[in-house]
Amino acid sequence: CFEEEDEGGDLDDEVDASQLERFMKDRRRAKSLPAYPAALLDGVSTSNESKRVKFADSMGLNLASVKHFSSLEEPQIPSKVLSRHKSFPPPQQDLINDLCQNFKSSLDTDRLLACFPEPQETERRVQHLRVCLEKVTVTQFDVRGQIRVLTGCTDKEVGVRYTFNDWLSYVDAQALPAAAEQPGYAGERFNFTVYTPPFMDPSLAVHFAIYLKSEEGEFWDNNEGKNYTLRYHCMPSTMPFVSAAFHAT
Incomplete structure (x- = not known):
């Protein structure tokens, strides 16, 4: 009885190893994180529950694209956004300065x-x-x-x-x-x-x-x-x- 159990245990280990090998090959070929079945993750140990940060390049994934802007380039503002900006009222400080000037003028002239x-x-x-x-x-x-x-x-x-x-x-x-x-x-x-x-x-x-x-x-x-x-x-x-x-x- 004990021999049969050992043979069965060895067979299960070989199946798990084969599945893990195919999993690692797929992982190296992936361009983005694949959605693996939850069954493959059942054997992953969860004893360490603390969260760790992993970077995409260390996992064999591509980094996000990065755009470098030159200080000489002028930003391209959509015409709709520019027209809305011009329609805004003048800054509050300009209104305060106008009120102060009008009040001062009224005191000086009469x-x-x-x-x-x-x-x-x-x-x-x-x-x-x-x-x-x-x-x-x-x-x-x-x-x-x-x-x-x-x-x-x-x-x-x-x-x-x-x-x-x-x-x-x-x-x-x-x-x-x-x-x-x-x-x-x-x-x-x-x-x-x-x-x-x-x-x-x-x-x-x-x-x-x-x-x-x-x-x-x-x-x-x-x-x-x-x-x-x-x-x-x-x-x-x-x-x-x-x-x-x-x-x-």
């Missing part, structure tokens, strides 16, 4: 300018009106002025009444005493500041008048009944901003 001549003959006017506008300057954010007052009263209020909506409403801003008076000037000096809205409609104007309230009564300088007016004027964007409010308008 400027408040005085619609009245520079005050003159302050001495005569203060003697006649008791209070008068002596000087005014305009910046990009406010209007500043100097008032001359002729009074000896200690209890008094000096200021400016102004409006941004043609006197539908108004605000009184009290003026503050200025530095010590220079000799030879009549009366006292007061300074005031009116802050203009940052996004004021260019079609609107700033109107104001100067007042003095004391125990002797109320006194006004309203530009001979016409009020003092500042309006927006379109100026060249290249023209530097000048703080003086008096221009030929």
